[in-house]
Amino acid sequence: MSSEDRIRAELVAAARELGAPDPIEPTLTRPSDPSFGDWSTNLAMTLARPLKKRPAEIAGLLRDRMKLSDAGVESVEIAGPGFMNFRLDPALIAEGVREVISSNESFGKSDAGHGEPVNVEFVSANPTGPLHVGHGRQAALGDAISTLLEWTGWKVSREFYYNDAGVQIENLARSVKARLDAIAGGEVSIPEGGYHGEYIREIAERYAAMHPADAKSADMNSIREFAVAELRKEQDLDLQAFGVKFDTYYLESSLYTDGRVEQVVQKLNANDMTYESDGALWLKTSQFGDDKDRVMRKSDGTYTYFLPDVAYHVTKWERGFHRAIDVQGADHHSTVTRVRAGLQALDIGVSKQYPEYVLHQMVTVMKSGEEVKISKRAGSYVTVRDLINEVGGDAVRFFFLMRKSDSQLVFDIDVALKQSEENPVYYVQMAHARMCGIFRVGGIDRESFSAEGIDLSVLREPEEQELIKALADFPDVVAGAAEALEPHRIATYLSETARLAHLWYHKHHVLGEPEEIMNARLALARASQIVIRNGLHILGISTPERM
């Protein structure tokens, strides 16, 4: 049992003796100021009301009843309005290094998910153009959330939903057709709602080259299929460049061809959840929290986007994903209520909170102090590819993940390009490389290094103790980030841990110290390297051994 668990158990026992009502769930946190000790609890304050005593008095009574001498607790202090601060034996703290090294690539993993399946849907771009920066943020987020869930015991399936049906695809085909007409000598007139990017012209040129005979009077079906295939290929290349892989690609068009959309309509009709008005078929979404009912079948007979969306989420449920997470841009947030309403209206036993949503705000790209708004090929927006080409995939990932998803994000290309510690991704990777460098310079094999038989109790410098405590916190940080679906916590943690590692590195030497010290510090260097590497893995960022 860890000292943390021991303290918690003693707190529960002592509180029970004092007559505290169940459940007693003391929370242990790191004190705001490390000089206060190693662990802190506010339990006495939370018991003030039920026990009708002053917090400081309760803290004293708790302390008197706790048996902590064999739990490595050196002292318990009562401070502030009623905090209890526990100070641990530094040798015990140093022992934390051993577990990091022996767990190695598993350090930080846990099992809250118990192997249950979860579907994470992200990117899901329409195949109408190259991926833009918003998709990039979504790709980084979705992939990191997926990995976080894997680290906490979930069986994750990464899924990409292709909206390859509907109006936008018609607009795409007509846009390509317009360019084809131009190639054949006509005027370029891009249709209303069409796509203007340079890539449309490229697709038309390739199409014309492959169909020289019918370039002028090309068949729309053929153009549409060709354009969608080309753009899917292009998006795949973008994702590949970014290092994101999906388990499943689900095609919206398949929901029509296999009759699922029609089935959903019939079930909704059967459940008396629809009505006709103005030639359209409406769903009573207002019964499920929407501010008004929504059209599901337009008067022209085609469906609005959200009906296939509902059918799609039914398949997730039926495919065994009783947990599903959708990562989307906040500009689509109105879909949340509608899709959930549709699922509730079907009455198939799905939770009201199904699926869960992670919405992210917009990305602004800055360069030389000015906002960058367009790319050459896409015309109206900056592409992920532009960004990756300019600053590299690692920087793109880290920058997209270092902010909360619900804050708007400013992507500063100048900072991302810096080869110095001003650049946060460089700073973290450098800490990793430095730890590796110690082993390289010392001619010691890092991977086979073992802490067995090494006396870690000599790691008692303040910088060492702070670093070790941060390393030991990693599993809690991973668990918290996974539960909250907030990968930015990992990025923040890595920046802080890297800072502690740099501080330690600058203040203390490893190689050339007396053997006892050197071995213990090698263990700390190895443990630091492992934790930073594991954290970067979660974010999908590379871990260079030298820079």
Next chain:
RNA sequence: GCGCGCGUAGCUCAGUUGGAUAGAGCGUCGGCCUCCGGAGCCGAAGGUCGUGGGUUCGAGUCCCGCCGCGCGCACCA
């Protein structure tokens, strides 16, 4: 107008689910350079947490009003 999100140091942002004297990086100012990488290091200044109320022993965090910014408000997705 309605809905969602955001507002924390000059700038970019954290803030452990309500706890102690609100933190980090950059920038500014002042010191350091024979080192396992100076592509750095140490220190200091810098705050009415947009604003006004409320709940609480305790609020940056929860509730209400107001102000500002972003996004959405389709028989588009």
